[in-house]
Amino acid sequence: MNYWSEGDPIADTAAPDGPIETRWERRQFAAKLVNPANRRKLTVIVVGTGLAGGSAAATLAEAGYKVRSYCYQDSPRRAHSIAAQGGINAAKNYRNDGDSVYRLFYDTVKGGDFRARESNVYRLAQVSVNIIDQCVAQGVPFAREYGGLLDNRSFGGTQVSRTFYARGQTGQQLLLGAYQALERQVALGNVEMHTRHEMLELIVVDGKARGIVVRDLVTGEISTEFADAVVLASGGYGNVFFLSTNAKGCNVTASWRAHRKGALFANPCYTQIHPTCIPESGTHQSKLTLMSESLRNDGRVWVPVRAGDDRVPADIPEDERDYYLERIYPSFGNLVPRDIASRAAKNVCDEGRGVGPGGLGVYLDFADAIARLGRDAVEAKYGNLFEMYERITGDDPYITPMRIYPAVHYTMGGLWVDYDLQSTIPGLFVVGEANFSDHGANRLGASALMQGLADGYFVLPNTINDYLASGPFPALSASHPDVAAARAAVSERISALLAVDGDRTVDSFHRELGHIMWEYCGMERTEEGLTKAISLIRSLREEFWTRVKVPGTGETLNQNLERAGRVADFFELAELMCVDALHRAESCGGHFRAESQTPDGEALRHDDEFSYVAAWQFAGTGEPPVLRRETLDFEYVHPSQRSYK
Numbered sequence: 001m002n003y004w005s006e007g008d009p010i011a012d013t014a015a016p017d018g019p020i021e022t023r024w025e026r027r028q029f030a031a032k033l034v035n036p037a038n039r040r041k042l043t044v045i046v047v048g049t050g051l052a053g054g055s056a057a058a059t060l061a062e063a064g065y066k067v068r069s070y071c072y073q074d075s076p077r078r079a080h081s082i083a084a085q086g087g088i089n090a091a092k093n094y095r096n097d098g099d100s101v102y103r104l105f106y107d108t109v110k111g112g113d114f115r116a117r118e119s120n121v122y123r124l125a126q127v128s129v130n131i132i133d134q135c136v137a138q139g140v141p142f143a144r145e146y147g148g149l150l151d152n153r154s155f156g157g158t159q160v161s162r163t164f165y166a167r168g169q170t171g172q173q174l175l176l177g178a179y180q181a182l183e184r185q186v187a188l189g190n191v192e193m194h195t196r197h198e199m200l201e202l203i204v205v206d207g208k209a210r211g212i213v214v215r216d217l218v219t220g221e222i223s224t225e226f227a228d229a230v231v232l233a234s235g236g237y238g239n240v241f242f243l244s245t246n247a248k249g250c251n252v253t254a255s256w257r258a259h260r261k262g263a264l265f266a267n268p269c270y271t272q273i274h275p276t277c278i279p280e281s282g283t284h285q286s287k288l289t290l291m292s293e294s295l296r297n298d299g300r301v302w303v304p305v306r307a308g309d310d311r312v313p314a315d316i317p318e319d320e321r322d323y324y325l326e327r328i329y330p331s332f333g334n335l336v337p338r339d340i341a342s343r344a345a346k347n348v349c350d351e352g353r354g355v356g357p358g359g360l361g362v363y364l365d366f367a368d369a370i371a372r373l374g375r376d377a378v379e380a381k382y383g384n385l386f387e388m389y390e391r392i393t394g395d396d397p398y399i400t401p402m403r404i405y406p407a408v409h410y411t412m413g414g415l416w417v418d419y420d421l422q423s424t425i426p427g428l429f430v431v432g433e434a435n436f437s438d439h440g441a442n443r444l445g446a447s448a449l450m451q452g453l454a455d456g457y458f459v460l461p462n463t464i465n466d467y468l469a470s471g472p473f474p475a476l477s478a479s480h481p482d483v484a485a486a487r488a489a490v491s492e493r494i495s496a497l498l499a500v501d502g503d504r505t506v507d508s509f510h511r512e513l514g515h516i517m518w519e520y521c522g523m524e525r526t527e528e529g530l531t532k533a534i535s536l537i538r539s540l541r542e543e544f545w546t547r548v549k550v551p552g553t554g555e556t557l558n559q560n561l562e563r564a565g566r567v568a569d570f571f572e573l574a575e576l577m578c579v580d581a582l583h584r585a586e587s588c589g590g591h592f593r594a595e596s597q598t599p600d601g602e603a604l605r606h607d608d609e610f611s612y613v614a615a616w617q618f619a620g621t622g623e624p625p626v627l628r629r630e631t632l633d634f635e636y637v638h639p640s641q642r643s644y645k
């Protein structure tokens with residue numbers, strides 16, 4: 001059976017060549033500008049108000065463009081970015097511990113297992129230093145040392161301290177900063193804010209992205225909205241697994257609708273499984289809770305040496321504990337990258353040495369840190385995370401080690417964009433977690449906030465000018481055939497979901513889909529498992545369209561209907577993820593193919609065959625997707641077997 005077909009290669013033609021240090025500056029200089037008086041004549045739609053969308057909308061409005069901003073929450077402040085805990089990286093070298101733009105670049109390319117673009121990653125590292133200044137100017141209360149300087153801590157995959165943080169609430173504080181900047185522009189009349197509106201279709205006219213179809217989630221009204229360019233900042237799709245650390249509402253619909261309209265989807269199978277989450281406790285759960293990676297600065301990860309040892313942790317003496325990360329990876333210890341730590345946890349649990357119910361857990365122990373630093377110091381750093389853990393599990397982590405297990409957390413895949421963050425549909429730009437751009441096959445901790453804010457505050461506001469300089473584009477009306485067709489497609493889809501009137505809930509389908517994905521496209525993948533998953537997904541999708549029950553109507557607030565549309569898109573995405581994982585017969589970062597491992601069980605890449613971005617083109621419903629390859633070149637950081645030993 002042909003699961004995919006081969007298409008023409010694709011290239012990132014927007015990226016300048018020459019010395020990597022000057023590429024961004026040269027691209028900015030070469031990009032066309034729009035003079036301030038003309039900016040007022042140009043409208044940009046921004047879908048999403050998280051860190052990427054909030055910062056982009058505020059900055060574009062500040063520059064003088066007319067911005068229309070959309071989110072499905074009741075406030076821009078409730079975007080999922082608010083949940084980010086641990087911190088944001090920047091190559092400031094405040095600690096004088098050998099950090100530099102080049103080292104952040106190097107760590108990120110290596111951390112991504114040599115599956116990211118060098119040009120993008122270098123720019124990210126350069127811009128990282130501006131983000132901190134921008135946020136401090138906004139009043140973001142980063143943690144400070146006694147002397148008043150900004151404090152840093154370490155995250156996985158690095159040997160320096162470059163992570164800026166605001167206790168365990170970094171995302172919240174950064175989002176409040178972006179939100180204030182955004183609200184200022186709303187008050188000035190430069191941003192029109194549309195909360196509780198969901199984008200359900202992209203409007204493409206004459207090959208250009210010209211608007212979106214949205215549904216008012218309160219009244220059910222469907223409308224068409226026009227602009228000269230559309231920016232998607234709609235976040236990641238980890239919830240395809242049903243259980244993940246993402247906010248319950250996170251979904252793929254905005255990206256998927258754009259994909260069906262011609263935007264390529266890159267590396268969909270690259271999923272980040274985060275090693276430090278509170279283990280699943282039963283079928284009642286609808287989401288999982290992250291325990292920030294920052295805890296691995298001071299917490300030590302261990303399991304009993306002996307399989308089946310079910311003594312309480314306090315009764316297990318030191319010499320009967322296996323601090324396996326420190327043992328296997330002495331250079332990085334507990335701060336190995338997430339993909340490595342997650343697989344190591346799975347391996348010890350597979351050996352029967354896992355702890356807690358079902359043996360699916362490992363300890364994260366703070367006893368040494370408390371003895372060394374004192375309880376107060378530990379509480380000052382991690383207090384809110386400890387409290388959250390205690391509220392959820394009933395255990396006091398100051399006394400009993402936390403129990404943690406890997407869970408789906410972030411998606412490195414997303415819509416393909418060039419160096420300008422423009423997708424393959426002219427005028428459609430994609431920022432933040434929704435694009436695929438900078439993390440390769442594995443994202444290092446504290447780099448999502450960095451990328452989202454780099455995209456929104458600094459990169460997009462420079463690159464989008466180059467496109468908008470050709471505008472304003474001809475005015476559109478609802479009667480334009482392409483606009484009317486986009487709107488009709490939304491109405492038909494809603495009617496189709498309501499018409500099934502079956503006997504199974506949306507959630508029961510979503511849960512079953514998530515189970516298939518976790519089982520066969522989760523921490524370990526095989527050719528056999530992925531083939532099986534594709535056939536399971538197809539039959540479950542068929543069942544969905546004959547048995548799903550969506551109560552109520554489309555004319556009012558109807559959360560079942562919202563969820564049904566999102567789950568329908570997850571079904572299509574899930575199949576593409578499995579096809580992508582199947583075609584990539586190598587292991588790299590978050591994609592571990594059991595058939596491709598080193599003798600000691602580490603991910604084994606095949607650079608000769610797979611050193612490319614897999615950008616998938618939609619070929620029509622029921623048709624195999626088309627694989628377009630973008631070759632990756634490494635001039636500066638030469639691909640090697642990743643070692644953290």
Ligand SMILES: Cc1cc2nc3c(=O)[nH]c(=O)nc-3n(C[C@H](O)[C@H](O)[C@H](O)COP(=O)(O)OP(=O)(O)OC[C@H]3O[C@@H](n4cnc5c(N)ncnc54)[C@H](O)[C@@H]3O)c2cc1C
Pocket residue numbers: 047048049050051052053054070071072073076079080081082083084085086087088170171197198199200233234235236245246247250251253254290292409410431432433434445446447448449450452
């Ligand atoms: C628990 C947790 C902790 C984390 N901690 C860290 C950390 O410490 N450091 C770090 O770097 N990263 C962290 N991350 C990752 C990081 O938080 C996210 O990658 C990042 O916040 C994503 O930002 P975003 O702006 O791209 O998307 P989001 O914040 O997810 O925002 C998406 C926006 O799009 C809107 N939207 C989506 N679809 C539609 C639609 N169809 N119509 C209208 N609006 C739509 C939503 O309403 C929302 O406003 C963490 C993630 C989790 C889950």
